[in-house]
Structures are given as structure tokens and as C-alpha cells.
Amino acid sequence: MRIRTTLIAAGLAAAGLLAAPACAQIKIGFMAELSGPQGALGQDQYDAFMMVVEANGGKLGGVPVQILKEDSQLKPEVATQIVDKLIEKERVPIITGVTFSNVMMAVHKKITEKEVFLIGSNAGPAPIAGAQCSAYSFITSWQNDNQAEVVGKYANDKGYKKVIGMAPNYQAGKDFIAGFKRLYKGEVIDEIYTPLNQPDFSAELAQVAAKNPDAVYVFYPGGLGVNFVRQYKQAGLAGKIPLLSTSTADGSTLPAQKDDALGVISGTFWGPDFNNPASRKFVEDYEKKYNRIPSQYAAQSYDAALLLDSAIGKVKGNVADKKAFMAALKAADFKSVRGNFKFNNNGFPIQDQHIFEVAKDAKGRVSLKTIATPLKDHSDAYHAQCALK
Amino acid sequence: MTLGLFLTQTLNGLQLGVLLFLLAAGLTLVFGIMNFVNLAHGSLYMMGAYFAAAVFNATNSFVLAGVVAVPATMLLGMLVERVALIRLYQRDHLDQVLATFGLILFFNELVRIIWGPASVYMNAPEALSGTVMLFGFGYPAYRFAIIAAGLFVGAGLYWMIHKTRVGMLIRAGATKPEMVAALGVNISLLNTLVFGLGAGLAGFAGWMAGPILSVQPGMGEPILILTLVVIVTGGIGSIRGAFYGAMIVGIVDTIGRAFLPTLLREFLERSLAQAAGPAIASILIYLLMAVVLAVRPQGLFPVKHG
Amino acid sequence: MRSPQLWAAAVLLGLLGLVPVYAAVFEQPFYITLFARILIFAIAALGLNLILGYGAMVSFGHALYIGIGAYAVGILSFHGVTSGWAHLGAGLAVGAVAATVVGWVCLRTSGIAFIMITLAFAQMFYFLSVSLKQYGGDDGLTIAARSDFGWVNLANNTVFYYAIFAVLVALLLLFRRIVDSRFGMVLRGCKSNERRMAALGFPTMRYKLAAYVISAQVCVVAGMMLANLTKFASPSFMQWQASGDLIVMIVLGGMGTLIGPVAGATGLLLLEEVLAGWTQHWMVILGPLIVVIVIVSNRGIFGVLAALGRTGGAGRARPGGTSGEAR
Structure with missing residues (x-):
């Protein structure tokens, strides 16, 4: 007591x-x-x-x-x-x-x-x-979808016809795939959702290799992204099938991905090379x-x-x-x-969305390099449903 | 679906199985011999991966990473056993579960303090970073190496337990510890050695997993749950059970993940199949375990004696 | 019955009952929320303790029933049903069906196999709830307002707190009767030697299943309260760590004692709160602390008191280990 x-x-x-x-x-x-x-x-x-x-x-x-x-x-x-x-x-x-x-x-x-x-x-x-x-x-x-929408637009601009989408099987994962599809006009030939706590993607990568799409779009935040990017490289897919991504190769994961991530395409609103x-x-x-x-x-x-x-x-x-x-x-x-x-009226930013490629910076470190700005002054898709003015 | 793809996926399942076996072997030994439930086994695996990554980043040598990480994890395991766990052998399983649960919290936070919250970098050796053409698909060479190394270690373990004096004592200690003690064998030392052996295997698994999985705090828990599924399905305390259990779980999980969504699409409409497929695939091994336990509570390959 | 255990229980409950007063005097309404959460987990732990402490059935999956309770409130509210009685009815009905089926399968095993199979079922429900896209999936489900029980206005935090407190006290009294009843005796008999109980002609499986279902239903109720407190239902309520936390609370408090789980829940959650206030790395302190507590005292906070009281003739509980057969 x-x-x-x-x-x-x-x-x-x-x-x-x-x-x-x-x-x-x-x-x-x-x-x-x-x-x-x-x-x-x-x-x-x-x-x-x-x-x-x-x-x-x-x-x-x-x-x-x-x-x-x-x-x-x-x-x-x-x-x-x-x-x-x-x-x-x-x-x-x-x-x-x-x-x-x-x-x-x-x-x-x-x-x-x-x-x-x-x-x-x-x-x-x-x-x-x-x-x-x-x-x-x-x-x-x-807004979650924004960073996926910009990649969808980019995939369009690059003329990719067949894309496979991959994400963890949870709400954000589904939102990102949906966001990608919003502005992408080509065909998403498969959507693969992996269990949230599954760290190994060997089975899924074999499926991807078998289907041989024009590009792969993924959303794997944090440690999952580290695993995915490494395994993508080890499976020999890096350089063969372009890897488009959101929140997968970013400042929080690049230190652990290093050279394995070189060439990965990522969409977001800001990068450390902004001038x-x-x-x-x-x-x-x-x-x-x-x-x-x-x-x-x-x-x-x-x-x-x-x-x-x-x-x-x-x-x-x-x-x-x-x-x-x-x-x-x-x-x-x-x-x-x-x-x-x-x-915007709903308290979310109206902003440009950019595309980055993972590359070495001036000091030889693996970082993000701006390569395109497909969406300018972009609003999210939901602001019209918001009653605020 | 082609035969080649199916075989590739089976190989993937085998590779997961081998990794699980390395962990399950240690866990099941400790359970079988000391009757001790060690939830912190996943933490030892994590520590092994961190030791390996730290050495790798300092020396850039994958081999050296393993040479340091495996004995270091072994020592850490024996230290933890001597300091804390040795006092819990006579307690019931609940106390053991609780204390090792506390250890999980401790180790997760410890690596966060030392190495930071983000993942730590580690890579496969250059020679193994490519792919091997197989069944018409490129298969990562490093995963081959894991399968080979795992099977080699498994064979070594089998030889040690069945053909050496230490192995004989371990087997004897599992069945009749009092008798072994009466024969003048230092049971306490034997326990520490077995614990160290299990920790070493976990460290080995951590080192192997480092280049494919991200080395980060908490990486031990998901695999711990899988390992528990393996040893319970295979039959607790039996190395043979751990081996078959690991292979079954690895292959069922991989094949389920790979083909279930496609299979469901044959029967269901696309959006429903996309929702149901991953959900069913992720509960498949738990379903397997529940069925096995409901039919054979002692697992598929229980220890024959004792 | 003037055992130290009983006194301690009275003091603990008295203190918990005074929380809203303290909160009002010091103008800290936050304590009501904190202690409401503590009471809710105390109720869940109390439920689990019926089978864990008295029946030696170590369920590693009781968070499953917390989840069922939370989703009963969440899903019905989502469809515009705000009546608390409807929530309660639906939660208990679904809980009863789930617990009977899951319990019937799980109770075919015992010891470590039982631990694992209950975990397996909890994991299955967890993954199912994650894939409920319509109900928010992994993000969970926001609940607009608390359950509507007519004249009891749960929207008021103090009323809500005392409602939870009343349920806790009622359950304690009920469990006291259950444990000392013929039913409870058989259950405890199964804990020490099930084979003998069966030989004496008791249908042990039926008794154990009944206890399992009762225990699950208590967790369902706790889950409904948790959903009401947080105005949220989420798969994370069903994570395996949540089941683990419940066990930690029970063992920390002293399993097989009635008030033990309440003390354990209070102790653990307060400790977390205090340590998290000190340092962000609080787990590095809590972890070894748990190890030390387990090593030093194998009976939990209330187990020690029960041992003291046993000489006073109040040895109603015998905590500590009898899972040797778990091998």
C-alpha cells in the first residue's frame, strides 16, 4: 500500500x-x-x-x-x-x-x-x-494526396503507359495510390498492398519483375522505404524499371539507403537544393x-x-x-x-509540387535534386468540400 | 502465372524460412532446456544487426561485421542471462514474459539513444550485390547467400547437438536436468552456454538481415511474433520442429502474399479482391497456427521424449 | 475480513473516487481524463484477471475484446445510432459470439500454446480492422459524441468519470461473489489441478469457457468506455502490445487478487506518465524497473499484502506461479 x-x-x-x-x-x-x-x-x-x-x-x-x-x-x-x-x-x-x-x-x-x-x-x-x-x-x-498527385502527373508527362502501384495496406497507403491515379492517365495494371508490418518485399518484387511495367510507383515511409529501395536494387530492378515514389526516399531515409537510392524519383513540395x-x-x-x-x-x-x-x-x-x-x-x-x-480556404497550403531525383550533391552526399515542377500553385482535391470561405 | 515465377516465390519463402529458423532455433532451445520464455530474443536479433551495422560503417567490411557482431551478441546474451534472467528460471512463465517484455522496452530505447531513431545503413558485400538468372528471373545473389548460410548453420547445429559431447549434455539437460546435475555437470554453466548459443544465432540472423531489412529500433518485434508462431506451430523445444515450422511459415506466408490477391481476382471483382487479398494474406499464418494448435496442441513436430 | 489487503483496496478506491474533487479544487480537469483512462484499463485488467489469475488461462489477446467494444460504439455512431443501450447491446452480443467461438477453439489448448493461440486470434482481428476501409482502416474512426444513455449525461466529464467508477466498483463486488461461488471454486480448482476437477465430474471445459466469455465481456465494456473517452476507435487498441500491457498490469498489481489489477493499472499508467514527464527516453527506465520488480517481488503489489493477510484468515487468493504444467 x-x-x-x-x-x-x-x-x-x-x-x-x-x-x-x-x-x-x-x-x-x-x-x-x-x-x-x-x-x-x-x-x-x-x-x-x-x-x-x-x-x-x-x-x-x-x-x-x-x-x-x-x-x-x-x-x-x-x-x-x-x-x-x-x-x-x-x-x-x-x-x-x-x-x-x-x-x-x-x-x-x-x-x-x-x-x-x-x-x-x-x-x-x-x-x-x-x-x-x-x-x-x-x-x-x-494534404496527403498532393505528393502522390505530382508523381502521377510526372508519370503522364514521361509517357509511362503501364504502372504498378505499391503501398502498405493501410489508409494512407490507399490514399497515396488514389492520389497517384487522380492525375495519371495511363493504366495502373496492378495495385499491391503489403501488410503494414511486413519488412520484406521479395514476393512482391518477383511479381513486379514478371509483369515488367513501364514504371513502379510506391509509398513506403520510414524503415519500410529503406527496405524497399534496397531490395529493389538487389532484385536488379533499379535502372531497369524507373522507381517513382512519395515519402520513400527522403531526408529521413536517405542516410540509410545511400547509393542504393540513386536514381529514385520522388515527389514533394521542397528539397534541400532549393535556391x-x-x-x-x-x-x-x-x-x-x-x-x-x-x-x-x-x-x-x-x-x-x-x-x-x-x-x-x-x-x-x-x-x-x-x-x-x-x-x-x-x-x-x-x-x-x-x-x-x-x-487555401481549408487551412492547407496552395503550393508548387516538384519532382526530385536522388543524386549526389556538391559535397558528394546522397541527396535530392530538383528535376521538374509539374504542378504549380496546386490545391488539394478536397477543399471544395470544406464549408469555410 | 508461370512455373518459373512460382519457383522463384518458393525460393523467397525458403529464404524467409531460413531467417526465421535461425531465430526459432535459439528460442526453442532456451525454451526446451531451461523452460524459459524469452520475449527479448527479438531484441538480441536487433542488437546483432546494430553491432554488425556499426562495424560495417566503421570498417566497410561485411565479413568483419559478422565476425564482431555474432560473438558480441553472444556475450550480450550471456551477460543478460547472468545478471537478470538466471533469477527467473524457477518462476512461472508469466514472470518470465513480463521481465523479458521489460527488456524489450529497454533495448529499443537504448539503440535509439546510441544510434538515433532513424535506420542505420548497411549493405551487402559487392560480390553478392548482383542477381543470378534463374527460371527466367533475376534472383538476388545475396538472398541465395542467406539460404546457403542458414542451411549451413542449421546443419552445424544438428551436428553439434547430435554428435558432440556438449550436444549430448544439452539433450540430456532438456529431459532430466536433475540427473545431469547429479552426474557432476555444471547445469548453470550449461544454461548460460545454451543461452549464449541462442543469442549468437539471433545475432547471426541480425547480421544476415542487415543488408535487406532496415536496421532500426523495434525491428525485433515483428519477427519475434513470427518466430513464436514458428516454434509453436513446429512444436516447442524441438530443433526439428523449429526447422520445419520455419519453412512452412516462410513458404505459406510468401506464397499467400504473392498469389492470393491474384487468385481472388478470379472469383471476386477487382476492388473487392484488392481489399480482401492482403487482409487474408496477412492473417494466413495466424490462421495456420490456430488450426494446428486446435488440432495438435503440442505442435506438428513435438519433442519425442520427456 | 480486516486484512491489510482489504484496507489497501478501500484506500485505493477511496483515492480514485476522490479524483474529480481533487481536479475541481486544483482546477485541473485534466486529471479526470487521465484517471478515467486508468480506471478503464483497470476494468479491462480486472476482466482478464478472472481467467488469468483465477483460472491460469494466460490470454495474450484480450485487447481483441477492447477493440470489439470500441468498434461497436464507433461503427454504430458512424451510422447515426447514438443510443448507449444500442451500443452496449451490440458490443456485448458481438463480444459474446466472438468470445464463445474464439474461446471454444483456444481452450482446447493450455499453457504456452494457449498464450500463442489467443495472440493469433487477436492478430487476425487486428488485421481485419486495419482493412475496414469504410471505417477509416488504420486511421481509425472518429466518434462524434459520447454514447447517449438518456438521463445520465456522459458528455459531462465528471459524470462520465463516476459512471466508470461505478462500473468498476460494481464489477469488483460481482467478481468477489463469483470468485467465492461454486463457479469460482471450480475455476480455481482447474487452475491447481484440472485433471482432478475433471475426475471429480466437473465439466471443466464448460466452466472455463464461461469464465473466458465473462472475462471477454468485461473487456468489451472497457473498450466501449475507451472509445467514449477518446471519442475514437482505432485498430491500435487491438495491437498485441495492448494485450501485453494488460498482463503487465495484472502481474504488477498481483494476479489472483481482486484489487491487484486495479493497483497494477494505476501504478503502471501513473509511472508512465511521470517518467514520460522526466525524459523522452522513459522506456529505458521503465524497462529495467519492470525487470527489477519482477525479480524482487514475484507476487505483485497486492500479492505481498495478501501474504501478510493470510495469517489473519483472509487468504482468499494464492497468487504466484502454478503454470509448471505449461510446458
């Missing part, structure tokens, strides 16, 4: 300690997947966000901010509890981060219906871009501070921090004036690393 009551006491005390309010500063909740196998993306998001905060001396928009870092552990029920804690206990006016779509789906309504601002810097599932959109949510990344002042500064600072090439996830979160910096500055720290703050966020008056940036 003693053990237990002490535990409870310790728990309450520790929680109580954190609750001590600090005045005259804005509390911002940062929630992402930080632990476990999926922690890499969340870490990139956090590092880039904190880089802005630290460079500004702990301030955003000239106002001191306190960042409350929370790990949602890729468990929706933990994420909802964190949101309750951030809103009810810490009374944060802003929550940022959110890595995975299923976590986003679990918390989006909960955050926005309490009139707390959600600055999502990764996941962009379709429902929250369409019917479930909210004036309180601003996404600095993309605009904001992007150059970001890449330079990030490499100096963390000694690695920033991933797109870092870039998205960096933009989230810049967006907050501009909007908080505009309202002079008075984020309690929700109307004014909402307008300031919507204005998106900051220099994005991607160049053009503006918000």
Missing part, C-alpha cells in the same frame, strides 16, 4: 510541478511521435521548430514562448489524453506538430472545437481537408547545428515556426484575440523555404 500511495503522491506532485504557471509568455504544445521505431520524423519536426525558437532567443514574434514537448507514442488514446492535458491543464492556445494521420484524426476535432489553434506540420488526411475542416487548423505541410534565401539559410543553419541534411519534415516544421513567428508578431502576442490571430495566421506573411506559400 505504501508503495502505491507514494506512487500516486509522486505522480500528482510531479504533474503538479509542471502545472506551475509562468506569466507573460505564450505556451505552445508540441506533440509528435518521439519515441519508439517511428520517432525519427517527430525528432526532425522538433529539432527544426526549436532551431527557430532558439535562434530568436526563446521568442516567437518577439514574445517569449514556452514549448511543451509531448510524445504521442503513435497511440491515438495517448494523443487525446495529451491534448486534454495541454488544453485543460496547461491551457495552451496553440498546439503544433502531429506526425501521423491516425493521430491527427484522433485529435483534430478535439483541439479545434476547443478553439485552440492547431498548426499541423506533417499529417494531412483527407477528411480534415474536406468536410471536417476547421478555421482553427493550419497545416504547413501538404531561395530562406531555404539556403535553413539548410545551412540546420546542417551546422545538427550535422545532417534537413528532411522535408524538418522544413515543414521550420515553416510552422516561421508562421507562428509572423502571426504572433502581428497580434503583438495577444493570441487571446482569436479572430485577429486567425487572420494573422491565414495571411501566412513569412518567407517560406518553399518560396510561394499561401493558405
Whole structure:
């Protein structure tokens, strides 16, 4: 009994300690997947966000901010509890981060219906871009389908007639294949969905080799992407059948794929070779501070921090004036690393989408090289379903 | 579907089976001899892969990676056994499950602290990075190497257990530990050795898997579940059972994944087949295990004696 | 019955019952959410403990029933059915059918085979729920509002908390009766020596199956509450780690004691909360801590108390190991 009551006491005390309010500063909740196998993306998001905060001396928009870092552990029920804690206990006016779509789906309504601002810097599932959109949510990344649509357009432009699509068998996987098909006019001769936890693709790659398509489109995020790209090379398919991808060869996986990924085509909104002042500064600072090439996830979160910096500055720290703050966020008056940036009616960006090829950069490191921009000022497919103006 | 494709897929199944066998052998030995459930076996596999990747990145030598990783994993296994697990042999299985569950959490987070959350790079040796033409398809040479190495190790294990003195003691220890102890054999040392052997095999599997699978935190769990399926299907405690179980699970899983969606398309409409195919393929081995256990609770190839 | 165990149980329940008061006094409504989650997992662990602690049936797949409960609420709400009674009816009906079928197959085995076959079934349902594209697949299903039970307004967090608390207390009382009933005696008899029970003429399979179904139904109820708390139903509720967590809670609290699972759930989830507050690498502390707790005390928090109380004549439970036959 003693053990237990002490535990409870310790728990309450520790929680109580954190609750001590600090005045005259804005509390911002940062929630992402930080632990476990999926922690890499969340870490990139956090590092880039904190880089802005630290460079500004702990301030955003000239106002001191306190960042409350929370790990949602890729468990929706933990994420909802964190949101309750951030809103009810810490009374944060802003929550940022959110890595995975299923976590986003679990918390989006909960955050926005309490009139707390959600600055999502990764996941962009379709429902929250369409019917479930909210004036309180601003996404600095993309709607999930966008990055697949651009690859579909590219496949069209290249004149590929027969393509095989492959993705893990879960919602995002199906969304990406659907996104690819939206702008692709040729024939998707097969769609292969592999179990989410299946790390080996030998069986599927043999099927692909047998069907010999013009190109293969895949969506394999994180470790799955590392496996897939390597096995694609080992199966002798690299260089024979072009590999088009989304979130498969990116800043988070290239360090583990290295030369195996050379030649892989990837579609997204930003790459480390972008030649605009904001992007150059970001890449330079990030490499100096963390000694690695920033991933797109870092870039998205960096933009989230810049967006907050501009909007908080505009309202002079008075984020309690929700109307004014909402307008300031919507204005998106900051220099994005991607160049053009503006918000659509549903709080998702209208932006260019580019195609990259994995190649060696000037320092001989494996990185992404911009080769085409098939979609300019591109909106997502769901914004018309959103009731907001 | 051609015969060539079918044979290629069978080979793929065999390769998965061999990898599973390396893990299942260690797990089943520890279970059979010490009556100990070690959920942290997958973590040892992960540590083996990380050791190998670390050495590979430092020296760029695939062989050296294995030379270091296998003994290192072995030592780590024996260390964990001596420090913690040795105290749990007399406890019931639940305590063992719980303690080794704690070890899983520890190792996953440990590699994250040391090597970071992202995957670590490792590649196959240059000589094995190409493909071999077979049945009209290019088959990755490295996967051939895995099959060969796995079968070689399996044969070595068989020889050790059935033809050497240590093997005899291991077999004796599995049936009548008290008697072996009474004959003056240091049972505690024997246990540690067996545990080390299992850990070494797991490390070997981790080293082999490094170039095809991504080396990352938590990589041990999915394969641990598969390994448990293997030893339960094959019959707990039996190396023979682990071998056949691994081959059956490997081939059923691969063939199911490869051909079930196509097969279903013959009967169902396209969109339904695309939805049902992967779902059924992913539960196939669990279905197999449930059926086997329902009919033969002791598994397909149970230990004959004891 | 003045055993330390009983006293500790009363204190623990008293503290848990006072959480909304604490939350109100310190203006920290968040504690209600946190402890509501703890209570829900305590209920699930309590359910599992009926077969694990008293019947030596180590089910590694009870998260399956949490998932069924959550999806009963989620799917019905998705189709516009908000009545809590409908949710409850559907959840219990589906749970009963699933548990009877799964239990009937699984109970043909015992020991480690039973552990694995229950895991297999949970994995099958997990993959099935992932492929439910219409209901969000892997992303899960958002629930618009809490179940509507008429005059009990669950939308109010305090009311919701006390509703969960009332269910927990009611289940504790019910289980106390079950464990001491003829049914419970037979169950415990099966744990120590099933063959003898069968020889005495008891249809042990029927008893064990009944216990399995009751235990599953409790988890279904917990799953419905979890869906209501998070307003979300997701396949991740059914992951094998979730089943593992339940076992950790029971063993940590002391299996085969009634209040043990409640203590275990409270202890584990609070520990996670506190450690996660300290460091992002909290698992590197929690892991070895679990190992140490297992090594030092093989009876869990309440097992120790039960041992103390046994001299006082309250030895209602005998925790600790009897799965030697599991080989």
C-alpha cells in the first residue's frame, strides 16, 4: 500500500510541478511521435521548430514562448489524453506538430472545437481537408494526396503507359495510390498492398519483375522505404524499371539507403537544393547545428515556426484575440523555404509540387535534386468540400 | 502465372524460412532446456544487426561485421542471462514474459539513444550485390547467400547437438536436468552456454538481415511474433520442429502474399479482391497456427521424449 | 475480513473516487481524463484477471475484446445510432459470439500454446480492422459524441468519470461473489489441478469457457468506455502490445487478487506518465524497473499484502506461479 500511495503522491506532485504557471509568455504544445521505431520524423519536426525558437532567443514574434514537448507514442488514446492535458491543464492556445494521420484524426476535432489553434506540420488526411475542416487548423505541410498527385502527373508527362502501384495496406497507403491515379492517365495494371508490418518485399518484387511495367510507383515511409529501395536494387530492378515514389526516399531515409537510392524519383513540395534565401539559410543553419541534411519534415516544421513567428508578431502576442490571430495566421506573411506559400480556404497550403531525383550533391552526399515542377500553385482535391470561405 | 515465377516465390519463402529458423532455433532451445520464455530474443536479433551495422560503417567490411557482431551478441546474451534472467528460471512463465517484455522496452530505447531513431545503413558485400538468372528471373545473389548460410548453420547445429559431447549434455539437460546435475555437470554453466548459443544465432540472423531489412529500433518485434508462431506451430523445444515450422511459415506466408490477391481476382471483382487479398494474406499464418494448435496442441513436430 | 489487503483496496478506491474533487479544487480537469483512462484499463485488467489469475488461462489477446467494444460504439455512431443501450447491446452480443467461438477453439489448448493461440486470434482481428476501409482502416474512426444513455449525461466529464467508477466498483463486488461461488471454486480448482476437477465430474471445459466469455465481456465494456473517452476507435487498441500491457498490469498489481489489477493499472499508467514527464527516453527506465520488480517481488503489489493477510484468515487468493504444467 505504501508503495502505491507514494506512487500516486509522486505522480500528482510531479504533474503538479509542471502545472506551475509562468506569466507573460505564450505556451505552445508540441506533440509528435518521439519515441519508439517511428520517432525519427517527430525528432526532425522538433529539432527544426526549436532551431527557430532558439535562434530568436526563446521568442516567437518577439514574445517569449514556452514549448511543451509531448510524445504521442503513435497511440491515438495517448494523443487525446495529451491534448486534454495541454488544453485543460496547461491551457495552451496553440498546439503544433502531429506526425501521423491516425493521430491527427484522433485529435483534430478535439483541439479545434476547443478553439485552440492547431498548426499541423506533417499529417494531412483527407477528411480534415474536406468536410471536417476547421478555421482553427493550419497545416504547413501538404494534404496527403498532393505528393502522390505530382508523381502521377510526372508519370503522364514521361509517357509511362503501364504502372504498378505499391503501398502498405493501410489508409494512407490507399490514399497515396488514389492520389497517384487522380492525375495519371495511363493504366495502373496492378495495385499491391503489403501488410503494414511486413519488412520484406521479395514476393512482391518477383511479381513486379514478371509483369515488367513501364514504371513502379510506391509509398513506403520510414524503415519500410529503406527496405524497399534496397531490395529493389538487389532484385536488379533499379535502372531497369524507373522507381517513382512519395515519402520513400527522403531526408529521413536517405542516410540509410545511400547509393542504393540513386536514381529514385520522388515527389514533394521542397528539397534541400532549393535556391531561395530562406531555404539556403535553413539548410545551412540546420546542417551546422545538427550535422545532417534537413528532411522535408524538418522544413515543414521550420515553416510552422516561421508562421507562428509572423502571426504572433502581428497580434503583438495577444493570441487571446482569436479572430485577429486567425487572420494573422491565414495571411501566412513569412518567407517560406518553399518560396510561394499561401493558405487555401481549408487551412492547407496552395503550393508548387516538384519532382526530385536522388543524386549526389556538391559535397558528394546522397541527396535530392530538383528535376521538374509539374504542378504549380496546386490545391488539394478536397477543399471544395470544406464549408469555410 | 508461370512455373518459373512460382519457383522463384518458393525460393523467397525458403529464404524467409531460413531467417526465421535461425531465430526459432535459439528460442526453442532456451525454451526446451531451461523452460524459459524469452520475449527479448527479438531484441538480441536487433542488437546483432546494430553491432554488425556499426562495424560495417566503421570498417566497410561485411565479413568483419559478422565476425564482431555474432560473438558480441553472444556475450550480450550471456551477460543478460547472468545478471537478470538466471533469477527467473524457477518462476512461472508469466514472470518470465513480463521481465523479458521489460527488456524489450529497454533495448529499443537504448539503440535509439546510441544510434538515433532513424535506420542505420548497411549493405551487402559487392560480390553478392548482383542477381543470378534463374527460371527466367533475376534472383538476388545475396538472398541465395542467406539460404546457403542458414542451411549451413542449421546443419552445424544438428551436428553439434547430435554428435558432440556438449550436444549430448544439452539433450540430456532438456529431459532430466536433475540427473545431469547429479552426474557432476555444471547445469548453470550449461544454461548460460545454451543461452549464449541462442543469442549468437539471433545475432547471426541480425547480421544476415542487415543488408535487406532496415536496421532500426523495434525491428525485433515483428519477427519475434513470427518466430513464436514458428516454434509453436513446429512444436516447442524441438530443433526439428523449429526447422520445419520455419519453412512452412516462410513458404505459406510468401506464397499467400504473392498469389492470393491474384487468385481472388478470379472469383471476386477487382476492388473487392484488392481489399480482401492482403487482409487474408496477412492473417494466413495466424490462421495456420490456430488450426494446428486446435488440432495438435503440442505442435506438428513435438519433442519425442520427456 | 480486516486484512491489510482489504484496507489497501478501500484506500485505493477511496483515492480514485476522490479524483474529480481533487481536479475541481486544483482546477485541473485534466486529471479526470487521465484517471478515467486508468480506471478503464483497470476494468479491462480486472476482466482478464478472472481467467488469468483465477483460472491460469494466460490470454495474450484480450485487447481483441477492447477493440470489439470500441468498434461497436464507433461503427454504430458512424451510422447515426447514438443510443448507449444500442451500443452496449451490440458490443456485448458481438463480444459474446466472438468470445464463445474464439474461446471454444483456444481452450482446447493450455499453457504456452494457449498464450500463442489467443495472440493469433487477436492478430487476425487486428488485421481485419486495419482493412475496414469504410471505417477509416488504420486511421481509425472518429466518434462524434459520447454514447447517449438518456438521463445520465456522459458528455459531462465528471459524470462520465463516476459512471466508470461505478462500473468498476460494481464489477469488483460481482467478481468477489463469483470468485467465492461454486463457479469460482471450480475455476480455481482447474487452475491447481484440472485433471482432478475433471475426475471429480466437473465439466471443466464448460466452466472455463464461461469464465473466458465473462472475462471477454468485461473487456468489451472497457473498450466501449475507451472509445467514449477518446471519442475514437482505432485498430491500435487491438495491437498485441495492448494485450501485453494488460498482463503487465495484472502481474504488477498481483494476479489472483481482486484489487491487484486495479493497483497494477494505476501504478503502471501513473509511472508512465511521470517518467514520460522526466525524459523522452522513459522506456529505458521503465524497462529495467519492470525487470527489477519482477525479480524482487514475484507476487505483485497486492500479492505481498495478501501474504501478510493470510495469517489473519483472509487468504482468499494464492497468487504466484502454478503454470509448471505449461510446458
